[in-house]
Amino acid sequence: MNADKLIKLGIDLRNKWSGEVKTTCPKCAHQRKKKNDPSLGVNIDDGVWKCHHCNWSGSVNQYVRPELRSQVKTEGIFSYFTKRGIKSETVTEFKISEGAEWMPQDQKEHKVICFNYFLEDDLINIKFKTSDKMFKMVKDARKIPYNINSIKDQNYVIICEGEEECMVWHQSGLRSVISVPNGASKNNNNLEWLDSVYDLFEGKIIYLATDNDEPGRKLGEDLARRFDSSDIRIIRFTEKDANDCLKLYGEEYVARLFEEAEHLAIKEIAVVDDFLETILSYQENGFPIGYKVNMPETDKHLSWNRGELVVVSGIPTFGKTTWLDYMYTRLSQINNWKFGIFSPENMAPLKIMRLAEQLSGKPVTQMNREELSRMLAIIKTRFYFFNTEKMEDFTLGALLKTAKSMIKRYGIDCLCLDPFNYIDNPSKEESTHDRAGDLLRELKKFAVHHDINVTLVAHPRKQDKTGGQYNVPRMYDIAQSSHFYNVPDVGIIVHRTFVDGVNDPVEVFIQKIKHHFRGQLGSIQYNFDRATGRYSENGKFDDLLSINEKQWEFRL
Numbered sequence: 001m002n003a004d005k006l007i008k009l010g011i012d013l014r015n016k017w018s019g020e021v022k023t024t025c026p027k028c029a030h031q032r033k034k035k036n037d038p039s040l041g042v043n044i045d046d047g048v049w050k051c052h053h054c055n056w057s058g059s060v061n062q063y064v065r066p067e068l069r070s071q072v073k074t075e076g077i078f079s080y081f082t083k084r085g086i087k088s089e090t091v092t093e094f095k096i097s098e099g100a101e102w103m104p105q106d107q108k109e110h111k112v113i114c115f116n117y118f119l120e121d122d123l124i125n126i127k128f129k130t131s132d133k134m135f136k137m138v139k140d141a142r143k144i145p146y147n148i149n150s151i152k153d154q155n156y157v158i159i160c161e162g163e164e165e166c167m168v169w170h171q172s173g174l175r176s177v178i179s180v181p182n183g184a185s186k187n188n189n190n191l192e193w194l195d196s197v198y199d200l201f202e203g204k205i206i207y208l209a210t211d212n213d214e215p216g217r218k219l220g221e222d223l224a225r226r227f228d229s230s231d232i233r234i235i236r237f238t239e240k241d242a243n244d245c246l247k248l249y250g251e252e253y254v255a256r257l258f259e260e261a262e263h264l265a266i267k268e269i270a271v272v273d274d275f276l277e278t279i280l281s282y283q284e285n286g287f288p289i290g291y292k293v294n295m296p297e298t299d300k301h302l303s304w305n306r307g308e309l310v311v312v313s314g315i316p317t318f319g320k321t322t323w324l325d326y327m328y329t330r331l332s333q334i335n336n337w338k339f340g341i342f343s344p345e346n347m348a349p350l351k352i353m354r355l356a357e358q359l360s361g362k363p364v365t366q367m368n369r370e371e372l373s374r375m376l377a378i379i380k381t382r383f384y385f386f387n388t389e390k391m392e393d394f395t396l397g398a399l400l401k402t403a404k405s406m407i408k409r410y411g412i413d414c415l416c417l418d419p420f421n422y423i424d425n426p427s428k429e430e431s432t433h434d435r436a437g438d439l440l441r442e443l444k445k446f447a448v449h450h451d452i453n454v455t456l457v458a459h460p461r462k463q464d465k466t467g468g469q470y471n472v473p474r475m476y477d478i479a480q481s482s483h484f485y486n487v488p489d490v491g492i493i494v495h496r497t498f499v500d501g502v503n504d505p506v507e508v509f510i511q512k513i514k515h516h517f518r519g520q521l522g523s524i525q526y527n528f529d530r531a532t533g534r535y536s537e538n539g540k541f542d543d544l545l546s547i548n549e550k551q552w553e554f555r556l
Helices: 002-008 075-083 088-093 163-171 214-224 242-249 251-259 272-285 296-301 320-335 348-360 369-380 396-410 432-449 549-555
Strands: 020-023 040-043 048-051 057-059 097-103 108-119 122-129 135-137 156-160 177-179 205-209 232-234 309-313 339-342 383-385 414-417 453-458 490-496 506-513 522-529 534-536
Touching: 002 369, 075 088, 088 163, 097 122, 156 163, 163 177, 163 242, 163 251, 205 214, 242 251, 296 506, 296 522, 309 320, 309 432, 320 348, 320 414, 320 453, 320 490, 320 534, 339 396, 348 369, 348 383, 396 414, 396 432, 414 432, 432 453
Parallel strands: 156 177, 156 205, 205 232, 309 453, 309 490, 339 383, 339 414, 414 453
Antiparallel strands: 020 040, 040 048, 048 057, 097 108, 108 122, 122 135, 490 506, 506 522, 522 534
């Protein structure tokens, strides 16, 4: 956490953990007559500071900076590129280096080609490649797109898959081209590298030139979610990629692929052929069952999917928000999902503390500063919050506009709106029933259009009691509207039976599953740990920190 690192440098943050603060400078204040002069300006969120008296400045987020290797001189490396249709002049223009590097794949040292990642004049990272296609990047160095300097002052940018693809496009006369640093995956693609340089893409036409294979197409889909569809063009390859096209047909052919790039398809019109690949995939691999949370009974009844609308309800104070937060914590750790949270009933600091407790299995009051900092570092990269205290417009249109920004900027997988009754309705003429129908249909369209899970939390009407206990609500009981059952893909009720206020069992009822292959109707019983907000099906609480543990080591 930035605040913790700044404090270790002797900077007095005056009991603030975020935002900006003016404070005394630990480097010069003791030497000055005005020892209490707040000459040091600190941005805690960015982790940067500067003293306006002694000019002491710096940043706590210091990435490893690699050393530039020797420029290519070995004839064998030039020959390697020549065989791929890439000229020696192109190799020189891209400042390709060579060296020897230990590779973790076989625990040996190899001669490597070094693809240098520059930002302005600074070397930020290096990708090392062996002759037998083993790769690695510099440990703890910042990840940025390859060739990012090329897009400055351009009105378009080609995004491709591989450093050599960049070289092919450049050689073919298309100079504004970058490569993703991570390659492609047919599952979730990690696009965190895009977050810090997103502003550089503003106002440009985005040409997606990912490989013509399943991982490449998935990468293209994930990238398309981050930009306005009107700004996207799709480059179609007759071969696997631009390099294959260069070798077979030459530079003019590659340049023509750019000129023939297509707008994204008109989504409102479809024919059978548009779905053929999907149908064949379902036939061969089965239906897409969605993402699970590694809890057997929960996973049997429920899966989480982008493109779906989920409604969660339950009597107030019965724990629906806490249960949902715990599901989100598990999804973030197990599946790397990211969340946008609109929750005006819950102050963001308190919700973040609860997430930290669910993640760590410890109450915040029992964590030391290092443990809390570690939890916040994880949460920071997975959860993004509507700043409800600063917002004035709670209409659905305003909320979805902010959600679009979260999708583009951070790549969130799920939008949570908690609760329904805080969403303003500008029309005073609609009935509650009609308002609910319009809102739910709009949320469902948003989920499908932006390939995102939308979860809406809504309170039911006041429930009757039987034997001193509240009856389990139905989806039809929400806001007196049948739309809450009819419209969503998934309907969930969180219910609690009061015993002693401490050991009260929690039961979650799955009352609607639209697609049979993604779950089943029924209920799941949980043990609830009030101190940490965690749930268990068998009385044993999982260690969530052991999941993806290594990816957080550098953030501690």
